[in-house]
Amino acid sequence: MVTNADQDYVKAIYRLQGQNRSVSTSSLAATLGVTSASVSGMLRKLDQARMVNLRRYRGVRLTERGRRTALEVIRRHRLIELFLVEILRMPWENVHGEAERLEHAVSDEVLARIDKLLGSPQRDPHGSPIPSPSGEIALLDRVRLDQTAPGVRGTICEVSDDDPEMLRHLSKLGLIPGARIDVREIQQIDETRLIGCGKKRCTVSPKVAAAVWISKDQ
C-alpha cells in the first residue's frame, strides 16, 4: 500500500535527484522537515517496497516504479495548483501548500474532470510542466537565473512554487513565467544582478535569482 508519506518521499527524491543523481538522507530530511533518523527508516521501507534503490550510507535513487509514482503525484499537485488559481481564483502564492494536502485526497476520477475542465493544460501556475497521465514530462531547456552571465536574454519559464513570500516578491517585480528579461550587470561584491524585465528593471539577490529559471534566447 502506498501511503501519503511514501508519496511525499518519492516526490521529494524525484525533485532532489535531478538527472538521476543519488539523494542523501540529510537533504531529504531538510526538504521534508523531519530528522535524518526518520528518513533512514522510511528509506528502508521504500527500498523493500521497490520504490527506491538504497545503498547504505550512499543515498538512494528512484526505481522505475518510484519514478512513476512520483510523476503521478506531481501531476496531481500541478493540476490542483492550476485548478485553485483558475477556477477558485486563489492567489498563486498560496496554492502550493493547499495542493500539498489535496494531492493525496483527490481520486483519479476527480482529477480527470479537473484536467478536462482546464483543457488538459501543459503548465502549472508557476510554469512547471504537468506530467501526462502515463508519466511523461517535458524537460525544459532552462538555466537558473543565478547561473547566468551578463548579457543573457531570455524568457522566464518557471519559478519555485513553495515559498509564498518569495512568490509575492517575484510577482511584485514582474518576474513571472512568460516575462522577457535580460541580465544587465552583476555586482562583484555580492552577485546581485541588475535585470531588465519588460520595460522596467530590477535588482535581484542570488537568493531570489535562484528561484527563477529562464529559457535563453536562440
Add this chain to the structure above:
Amino acid sequence: MVTNADQDYVKAIYRLQGQNRSVSTSSLAATLGVTSASVSGMLRKLDQARMVNLRRYRGVRLTERGRRTALEVIRRHRLIELFLVEILRMPWENVHGEAERLEHAVSDEVLARIDKLLGSPQRDPHGSPIPSPSGEIALLDRVRLDQTAPGVRGTICEVSDDDPEMLRHLSKLGLIPGARIDVREIQQIDETRLIGCGKKRCTVSPKVAAAVWISKDQ
C-alpha cells in the same frame, strides 16, 4: 489535535443521535465499519478531549464542542458534494465517497471560495441542509417515506446520500429532491408502497422508502 478519525466519529455520532438520543458503541461500529473494541477505545479518547460525554456501558452524547466540530465537518462535506456535482459535473451518486476524503483535506480558505463560487447554497445535491459557518443548521420538518400513511401528499426534501446503488435507483424512478409525490396504497403483506410521482407512478419497497424523506403538504 483533532484528527481525521475524530472528525469521522463525531460526524457519525451526530447522525446517529438525532434529537440528542445517546448513541451505542455497536451502532457506531456498524456505521464506521470497525469493531466495537476500536469504537470503545476512540470514545474514551473523545471523552477525554471533551468532544463527547461517555457513560460507560450506556453510550455517548456529543458535547457542545463535539456538536460544533461535527457540523463543521458536515458543512465541508455537503459543500464539497455540491461543488463536485455543479462544477465538476460528477454524477450525484458518486460524490458522497469522494467528499468523505476531501472534507479532511480542504482548508477553510478553499472552502470559503467554493461556498462563494456556488453562491452560498442552502442544500446539498441530496437535499440535505448545509450548516452555516457558525454551525447553525436548518431543521427540516420531514417524514421518512416508509413511515407515511396512504393518502399523504408532499415534496421530497431529502434522500440518503451514502449508497450509490440506491441513488441510481431513486433517480431512475424520479424520486429526487423537489419531486411532488403522494402515497396511493400500501400492500399489507410487505409494506410495499404505490407512489404517484409527478405524472408517473412507481412501487417502492420499505428499504427504498427508508432512503426518502418528504415534507408533507400543509
Add this chain to the structure above:
DNA sequence: CAATAGAATTAGGAGTGCCTAACTTTTGCT
C-alpha cells in the same frame, strides 16, 4: 431473582511514521 444472551470494555498486539540518543561509517583535512 438467577441464568443467560448480548453489548461493552479491557488486554495485548500490529503497522505507520515520527522522535531522541547512541553508535557506526564516510569524508575531509593536516
Add this chain to the structure above:
DNA sequence: AGCAAAAGTTAGGCACTCCTAATTCTATTG
C-alpha cells in the same frame, strides 16, 4: 595515514488507530 567532523544508521519510544480474544456488565426472561 590518521583523526575529527559530518553524515547515516540503529535502538528504543510514543501517538494513533485498528485488530482479536478474553472479560465484565446490562437487560431479558423464565
